[in-house]
Amino acid sequence: MKLKGTHRTVLFAFLILLTLGSTASARTTVYDGDIEEGEVYQLNNYIIEITDVFPEASTASYYVYERDKEIANGLLDINESFEFDFEDDGEVQMRLKSVHGGGVLPRATVEISISNYNIGDLYVSEVIESGHSGATFAGDPKLVIVKSVDKSEIEVGDVITVTVTARTTGNDVANKVLFTDPKQEHFILKETTYEVSTSIPKIDYGQSVPETLVYIYNLKATEAGTFDLRAVTATYTNSAGQTYQSSSNTPSITVSEGNKQIANVDSLMNVDLSSVGRNEKITSTVILKNTGSAPAQAVRLDIMVPEGMEYVGGDEGIETIGGNPRIYLETLQPNNDKEFRYILKAKEVGTYSINSELSYEYSNGVDAQNIKQNKEFASSRINVKEGKFDFLIKNPLYIIISAIILAVIGFQVYRRHREYRY
């Protein structure tokens, strides 16, 4: 019997290989051989039992079970067949090819084929010599993962405790359970109190089986808003080695601003004149003010002097980088302001505004990293008109006339000086 079984297994494997990759709709023979009276053929959770073989009548009777539930029975003549639905969309057909009475027990030669089914999904396809009682069935383990939080309404910087448990509610054990808990945006992981080992070999099912503790950890909220925690997923197999996947719920957490600190630095730039003549000077006043609640650090204001203007000089705290003034403060405390003055000279006629780029960083008291801020500002418009003496450049005649007048005056002064010098 053993040898026969081995042959059947090899044959089964061969047939599997032959039919692997075939389309689901095609009919595939999964077994063509003998089944003794009282033996069963198991296809996954389905059992085809040959209950009686009548060599004299060339008939054989059968029962079909899904697990222990009978779903069909009948009597077949030679070359007669029957079909039953298999799992979701599959259909199994068994044809009685011949009956034999020469052995200890009569046997039937049958051909079992399956259609509209992926052969690769068959995890059991064999003759069970010990009959129906000797069949082993695989269930569908349903792993229920629960992600719970101790608080659902918190403030930025508050910590919540997340607990993840799992329980199998299906009809099979879950094997090789592997949990995955993705990183959570808007939160940082403060502390992990408990974490299940890499993979749980087996989680039993049933009401009496206690929940399995998967994770306990603390998350710290870093940003205000309403966020759904990401689901914990688990992959596992049933007793037949089929792979399953489950996801947990996604608890919603509402995070309010709360005590999160912020530095808010603004730059107010004024000029003493909105209209100047060419070559005249303008004094600009810059006030850096922190209206936030946190100290601003590394406060830097780069003032972009327009091309038609020139930086002349400024207060002690202003340095010059590439011809442009820069103001740098190590720290600007909340509700503090600093005032700086600098002078520009109008070189060319035109309308200008002085742009500036402000950058600073601060700690909001929650995040580990400082928060960096960049802002841009622009002054009111400055109209540079022609200078008092620009007309001289436009019309050199004025210069000549002026030079002549000066020369005459100079000559007169010299002449008088000579007249009166003693």
Next chain:
Amino acid sequence: MLNILVIGNGQCGNRILDSINRYAMGGGKSCNKLAKFYSKQRFKSHVETLAFNTAVNDLKEMKFTKAKDRVHIPHLHGVGANRNVGKQVFEESKEQIMRQIEERGNFDIAFVLTSASGGTGSSFTPLLVKEMKKRYDYPIYCVVVLPFREEGTLYLQNAAFSIRDIRQSGADGIILADNQYLKNIGGSIQDAYNGINDMIAERLLFLLDALDSEMMMVTDLGDFKTVMNGGAGLATIGFFRADKEMPVKTAIQNSLSPSGLLFSTNVYEEASRAMIIIKGDRKYLSIDDISTEIEKLSGAVGHVFKGIVVCNGEYPQILSLLTLESAHELEKLYHVAVQAIHYEKAKKQRVEEGVEMEKTFSQIEGLEPEY
């Protein structure tokens, strides 16, 4: 147009001359130092100015007189208040001095400004006037400044002899100004000197302008000469410039009062002839007031010439020229000067007695000490 020559001799004469040139540039006492670069003297007449001095530093101090009009007569750095040395220097440089005058052309009248007490001015002026009278026929009047009485014996005796020499030099008249009388101007010595110089300059310039002005009532050079011919050849000038609206009568009285005169005199007792020149806006010049005051003055001094110059918008300004038949103040000066001369003489005698001391020392001549 009159041709007028004004000569300043010595430090005092130079300063008054410079002050005249400054006033002539406009702006009066507050004339800007730089005015010479953009302005020029505006005399009504053709006026030539000449400054003579043996001290070059005094010439350098002058700021408003052209360099060509500043003539240095080389002799160390002055004559040291010694009139004898001054006379000698003049004689040595006479041709140089006269050539300078000659080069300036011919004139209708000349004024020589000098201190009576210094070295160069007091010694040059009599000799210069004498020489000019020999060569030219125009009248020459000297404006002579008398010293502060406490300035010292040398100055006092210089003043005494200088005034006498000027009178004898042929000068057509001497207009006196007295530092002693004017020192009530106050302030520092420098301020007093500057103030005196400015007062004299302002009066002379007023006079020069008036002699060449179109007048409502005329006085001219002829009248001036007539006035100056009167009396003892001595004269002085009074002046008053109203700085607010006031009756012309009051202005005339002020010009004849001690505060208006350059020399202390009792006008109504010592004056011989007078010339009153009145300038101002027509509305201030009441003919009745003027006549009343002139009559009052002429009743005391004899003849009074009057001239009126109308200047729109100006308050009354009065210049009074008075010749004196006697000068009590001058007599007092000579009295003090005589004392000074005696004092200097006694001092010289004491020095001579010092020669006797030489005899005392000569007793040990040829002897050596023995130890």
